[in-house]
Every structure is written in structure tokens, then in C-alpha cells.
Amino acid sequence: MTPGAVCPTGIRFDDIEKRYGGLYALRRVSLEIAAGECVVLAGRNGSGKTTLLRIAAQLVRPSAGKVSFPGARGAGTNGADGGVRGATAYVAHATMVYDELTAEENLILFARLLGVAAPRERVDALLTEVGLAERRDSLVRTFSRGMRQRMAIARALLREPLVLLLDEPATGLDVQGTAWLAAVLRRMRDSGCTMVMSLHGETEISSLATRAIRLDAGSVVADTRRGASFRSILTFVDA
Amino acid sequence: MGVLSNTAALLGKELRTEFRSRELLTTTIVFILIVLVLFSFTFDPTVGESRRFGPGLLWLAFLFAASLMLQPCFLRELNNDTLSALRLSVSDPFAIFLAKLGANTLFLLLTELLLLPIFAILYNIPVAAVFAKLVMVFFLGSLGVSTAGTALSAISAQARMRELMLPLLLLPLLTPVLVASTEVTIGLLDRQPFVQWKGVGFLAVFDVVFLTALWIFGEYLLEE
Numbered sequence: 001m002t003p004g005a006v007c008p009t010g011i012r013f014d015d016i017e018k019r020y021g022g023l024y025a026l027r028r029v030s031l032e033i034a035a036g037e038c039v040v041l042a043g044r045n046g047s048g049k050t051t052l053l054r055i056a057a058q059l060v061r062p063s064a065g066k067v068s069f070p071g072a073r074g075a076g077t078n079g080a081d082g083g084v085r086g087a088t089a090y091v092a093h094a095t096m097v098y099d100e101l102t103a104e105e106n107l108i109l110f111a112r113l114l115g116v117a118a119p120r121e122r123v124d125a126l127l128t129e130v131g132l133a134e135r136r137d138s139l140v141r142t143f144s145r146g147m148r149q150r151m152a153i154a155r156a157l158l159r160e161p162l163v164l165l166l167d168e169p170a171t172g173l174d175v176q177g178t179a180w181l182a183a184v185l186r187r188m189r190d191s192g193c194t195m196v197m198s199l200h201g202e203t204e205i206s207s208l209a210t211r212a213i214r215l216d217a218g219s220v221v222a223d224t225r226r227g228a229s230f231r232s233i234l235t236f237v238d239a
Numbered sequence: 240m241g242v243l244s245n246t247a248a249l250l251g252k253e254l255r256t257e258f259r260s261r262e263l264l265t266t267t268i269v270f271i272l273i274v275l276v277l278f279s280f281t282f283d284p285t286v287g288e289s290r291r292f293g294p295g296l297l298w299l300a301f302l303f304a305a306s307l308m309l310q311p312c313f314l315r316e317l318n319n320d321t322l323s324a325l326r327l328s329v330s331d332p333f334a335i336f337l338a339k340l341g342a343n344t345l346f347l348l349l350t351e352l353l354l355l356p357i358f359a360i361l362y363n364i365p366v367a368a369v370f371a372k373l374v375m376v377f378f379l380g381s382l383g384v385s386t387a388g389t390a391l392s393a394i395s396a397q398a399r400m401r402e403l404m405l406p407l408l409l410l411p412l413l414t415p416v417l418v419a420s421t422e423v424t425i426g427l428l429d430r431q432p433f434v435q436w437k438g439v440g441f442l443a444v445f446d447v448v449f450l451t452a453l454w455i456f457g458e459y460l461l462e463e
Contacts, residue, residue, distance in 0.1 A: 054323075054463070057323075059327070059463060060463050061462055088327065092320050092323060093320075094318075094320035096319055096321055097321065098252070098256065099318070099319065100256045100259060100260060101252065101255070105255070109248060109252050110324065112244070112248040113249070113325070113328035113329055114328050115330075155324065
């Protein structure tokens with residue numbers, strides 16, 4: 001866990017709406033995600049998964065409603081709490097690393113910004129874990145999509161986060177990469193990290209989930225714990 | 240991590256990427272050089288005319304070059320969504336602005352100092368005697384240009400027609416800086432050089448006001 005950070009935390013969305021002009025990305029979404037839960041968001045393209053994740057990461061301010069982090073010490077809402085933001089990690093569609101810096105320079109930069117103790121040691125360990133130790137001095141722009149995705153995941157893991165938000169985290173990863181990511185996420189889940197991830201279809205990673213939520217046109221249309229309808233939510237087949 | 244340590248880390252990143260690619264510096268230097276040479280050949284000014292019009296021309300060239308330099312400032316943070324990564328990582332978003340405007344001021348000042356001797360030769364104006372004072376004016380002017388420009392770069396990066404938006408917003412806003420910097424530079428390049436303290440004071444106040452505004456409202460400029 002993050003030294004000196006907040007307690008294990010869940011995420012609570014109260015009547016969240018997000019409009020871009022006249023277009024609704026999310027409509028009155030209310031969800032309570034308990035601390036330590038591993039949730040899969042499913043839904044077709046444009047259903048609002050990414051917007052919901054970015055609101056949870058406090059990168060996007062909702063048009064209405066509020067997001068809060070129950071359990072977090074001194075937690076506020078809608079970006080008011082820097083402690084929660086610092087303990088939240090987000091893996092987006094984009095890699096969120098600099099093409100013009102090397103793998104090591106990227107991770108050292110973000111480690112310093114996050115205030116990671118002994119950043120060099122942490123970066124060394126992470127580069128080894130994501131299998132990029134030999135390419136540590138290569139510019140990220142020379143990496144394949146899968147290697148960039150490994151960098152994105154390494155950046156998110158610099159500080160052991162309390163809340164991990166992942167937007168299609170297996171993008172670009174090969175079979176071994178996906179298996180590695182599943183192992184990492186299993187370890188995070190077992191250590192009590194709250195995880196919300198958007199995925200398409202059933203994968204090794206979706207098998208980690210304890211709950212599945214389907215979004216359609218910005219609204220929650222299905223929400224289930226592991227059970228009969230779980231698979232149908234992930235595969236878009238109506239149960 | 241405090242604002243200053245975050246700023247230092249980000250400033251290091253800005254300098255490293257620029258000195259590795261030299262994209263902004265090269266473009267800006269070439270642009271200003273072309274303007275100075277073209278004006279020199281087109282008008283072939285006398286020494287008296289150079290003293291009267293040279294400073295204005297110099298600052299206009301700096302201003303147009305700055306609008307080129309500031310364009311990619313936040314635009315390139317959108318490529319891989321690194322701006323979101325920064326917002327999630329820094330303790331205070333002001334650190335992002337401080338690092339960027341620090342780097343922009345440094346690049347602009349470096350460009351100005353490199354081109355000052357060329358300006359002096361082309362326009363036959365001695366600058367050695369007032370060099371230190373010119374550096375002070377260049378610094379205050381460049382800081383004003385960078386502070387306002389960095390804020391507007393953050394706004395324009397998320398707008399449609401972003402390439403047009405920055406110069407359209409920046410040039411009118413910086414007219415007072417252009418006028419004050421030019422007047423102070425004219426005084427310094429006079430036959431009997433003098434410091435126009437009123438202009439220097441105006442530039443300092445402009446810098447402080449815009450830095451304060453950026454500190455207070457900067458976070459809102461970064462929101463999606």
C-alpha cells in the first residue's frame with residue numbers, strides 16, 4: 001500500500017451526468033463500488049465506459065452528480081481530494097507516456113512527480129517486471145504498441161495504487177502479455193486494491209472480476225455479481 | 240512532493256526533450272533571422288531610422304516567433320494524453336504551468352540573446368554598452384509573453400481551429416507588453432542610453448498579475 005496515503009477506498013457515483021454540448025455521454029449513473037471490488041465495465045463503443053472511468057480518475061468533471069471515495073481518509077468529492085487522486089492510477093486508451101523520452105526517463109519522471117521513495121530502485125524493478133529492462137535506454141517512440149502498453153501499465157503501478165482504473169488494458173498485448181497483466185491484476189486485487197476496468201468480451205482478465213456492469217447509451221442497464229448473467233454482460237448476449 | 244520539486248522535474252523534462260529535438264529553438268531562430276534580414280534588405284534603414292524603428296521590429300519578430308514557439312506547448316501533451324498523466328501525478332497543477340512557462344521563457348531568452356548580435360550588425364546599432372540592461376528587458380518581456388502565452392496555449396490546445404486560435408488570442412493580449420518592451424529598448428539603444436523605468440515597472444506588474452492569475456485559475460484551464 002502507498003505509504004502515508006489514504007485507507008482502502010471504494011468509489012461512489014451519485015446521479016452522474018456528463019453532457020458534451022447536447023450529447024449525453026452519461027445519464028444519471030449511480031453506482032457504489034466497495035473497497036477491494038474488481039468491476040468490469042462492458043458495453044458497446046460510445047456507451048460511456050471511458051467517460052465514467054475518467055470521471056472516477058477526476059480527469060473529467062461531471063455535468064451533474066458527484067463522485068466520492070467512501071473509506072478514504074478526508075476524502076472529498078469531484079476532485080476536491082488530492083490524497084485520493086494521488087492514490088488513484090489510470091491506464092487509458094492512450095499510453096500516457098512521452099515518445100521523446102526513454103523508458104527509464106519516463107518512469108523516473110513520473111516517479112519523481114508522484115513522490116515515490118527511491119525512484120531509481122522502483123523504476124528498475126518495474127522495468128524488469130514489465131520485461132523492458134533491456135530497452136530501458138530506448139526512446140518510447142521506437143516501441144511497438146504492446147511495449148508501449150507495458151510502459152503505460154508500469155507508469156500506473158509506480159505507486160501501489162488503492163484504486164486502479166483501466167480502460168481496455170490489454171490493448172496491443174500479446175498472449176504472454178495478457179497473461180502477465182492478468183497475474184499483476186490478480187495480485188493487486190488480492191492485496192485489496194479497488195479495480196474498475198472496461199473490457200470487450202471474455203478474457204483472462206475479465207475472469208478476475210467479481211462484478212460486471214453493462215452500460216448502454218450512457219446508462220447502467222445491467223449490474224451483477226458473479227452468477228448466471230455474468231457472462232452474458234461481458235459477451236453482449238442477452239441472458 | 241511540493242510545487243517546486245514537481246516544477247523542477249517537469250522543467251528537466253521540457254529542456255531534455257527540446258535539446259534532444261531542437262525543434263522549437265531552430266524554428267524560432269530561423270524565423271526571427273529571416274524577418275530581420277528581410278527588413279534590413281527591404282528598407283535599408285539609416286542609423287537614425289534603425290534606432291527609432293529597429294526595437295519595434297525586433298520585438299514584433301520576437302512576438303510572432305513566440306506565437307510559433309508556444310503553439311505546441313500543450314498541443315504535444317495531447318498526443319499520448321500525457322497531460323492527463325501529469326494532472327494525475329502532480330501535487331498542484333500550477334507546477335505544470337510553471338515548468339512550461341519557465342522553459343518557454345528560457346528558450347525565448349536564449350533565442351533573443353543569440354540574435355541580438357546579428358540585429359546589432361544588420362542595423363548598425365551598438366549594444367555592448369547596454370547589454371546587461373537589454374537582458375533585463377528581454378527577460379521581463381519574454382516572461383510576460385511566456386506567461387500569457389502558456390495560459391492561452393492551454394486554452395487553444397483544446398479548441399477547434401487551434402492553430403489559428405493562439406495567435407488570434409495572444410497578439411492582441413500582448414500589445415501592452417510589445418509597446419512597453421519596445422519603448423524601454425528604444426531608450427536603451429538611444430545615442431544617450433537611458434532606462435525608461437515606467438516601462439520596466441509596467442512589464443514587472445504585467446508579469447506578476449498574469450502569474451498570479453495563472454496560479455489561481457490554472458487548474459480550470461487544464462480541465463477537459
